[in-house]
Amino acid sequence: MGIKNRLTLMSFLQFFVWGAWLTTLGTYGFDFKKWSGEEFGIVFSTLGIASIFMPALMGIIADKWINAEKLYGTLHILYGITLFFLARMDNPASFFWVLLIGMCFYMPTLSLSNSLSYKILKDNDYDVVKVFPPIRVWGTIGFIVAMWITNIFSDNYSPLAFGKEVGELLADFFGNSLSANQFYIASLGAIFLGIYSFTLPECPPQRLIDKNASLAKKLGLDAFKLFGEKKMALFFFFSMLLGAALQLTNMYGDTYLKDFKNIPEYAESAVVKYSTIIISISQISETLFILAIPFFLKRFGIKKVILFSMLAWVLRFGFFSFGSPESFGLILIIFSNIIYGMAFDFFNISGSLFVETTTDSKIRSSAQGLFMMMTNGFGAILGSSISGFVIQKYFTIDGIKNWHNIWLAFATYALIIAIAFAVMFKHKHKPEDVENISH
Secondary structure, three states: OOHHHHHHHHHHHHHHHHHOOHHHHHHHHHHHOOOOHHHHHHHHHHHHHHHHHHHHHHHHHHHHOOOHHHHHHHHHHHHHHHHHHHOOOOOHHHHHHHHHHHHHHHHHHHHHHHHHHHHHHHHOOOOHHHHHHHHHHHHHHHHHHHHHHHHOOOOOOOHHHHOHHHHHHHHHHHOOOOOOHHHHHHHHHHHHHHHHHOOOOOOOOOOOOOOOOOHHHHOOHHHHHHHHOHHHHHHHHHHHHHHHHHHHHHHHHHHHHHHHHHOHHHOOOHHHHOHHHHHHHHHHHHHHHHHHHHHHHHHHOHHHHHHHHHHHHHHHHHHHHOOOOOHHHHHHHHHHHHHHHHHHHHHHHHHHHHHHHHOOHHHHHHHHHHHHHHHHHHHHHHHHHHHHHHHHHHOEEOOEEOHHHHHHHHHHHHHHHHHHHHHHOOOOOOHHHHHHOOO
8 A cells, every 4th residue: 555545544534533423422421421511511621721731732642752653553542442431321421531531542643643643754765745735635534434433323214214133133233323332333333443554664762862952852742842933923823813713613613513403493393303404515515626736836835824814713703603404504604614625624724834843853743732832722712601501691681692792703704814925924825835835
């Protein structure tokens, strides 16, 4: 198997083992386990808590002490083992702690997978800007495949459609999106990916040679010096703010569509019944926008591509604000999910490439970890905590959420970020910078 195909398989499995349970986690806790919001709500903070310190820490270890592919594989094996125990948790408190441990193993692999791909592609003389996006797109496909596998036997779709005998066999094995089988599926995939990772080309750490180096450098903390550089500090700051926007989508997208059931004429609409499938349009659109990134990067440069992402978030939230399950409103909901691909990919992948081009090779894994820390760590916690308070205090009356004004508020938030980024972040596009990513 060629290098590109091997990295493609890694990317597919990287997101398959996340997508198998991420979108149905809330349904699992609230509907299947019957846990209350007070008991289960804190579970959603595990991704953010783990992302605050683990990606940066594991990046330091990969830069200084352990081969990146071996560290990556070990983390996935430990993640898979943790998911096996997670599926057997019946107490919400225990579920929280086991999931937090699992996220401590998984979240660093998101940035490590980028570092691995960049290093291996460069070592094999590939153009990273051209070759990496088509590889990364298979990660999104993996997420979609996992999401559909674990949702296909929900109450909106009966396995008996395959025939009684086959349907019963499949139902016995997979159960439905509410069952713990989603964690077993992810567990097996993660353990396989971990073992497979040990067969990837070696990516040894950049070991220290200078015995007189500072303690911070010996410990690998020198990547944190990037916060002392104005451009990088601004980039990480806006990464945090955009990470909050992503969290808003993850937390409220499916809930927003489901809440149309509170309006009698929409209670039986396709938007309510097939909300998960409609939301999956977002992931499908990612596959298209990822492939467009090389063109946009070379034509417009990293700053403008990131700005396009921010403006896409404005449209994402704005279209949701005026959406409804009928006619033009339904078109807006679909457009919102389509534009999500640009909003998500143009920032996350372009941002990762920006880190790759502007940091020293000796600290790149650490720097990618910092990027992950700001987006999925502080950004996720910021988005979940503040939005929850604001929605409850200002946009909820008698338990009913005013989704029109909620999404308008989010759109305004994204617009302010976009304007501030355009004015404050100074980065002149140089075509050679994009070309240098390959070397």
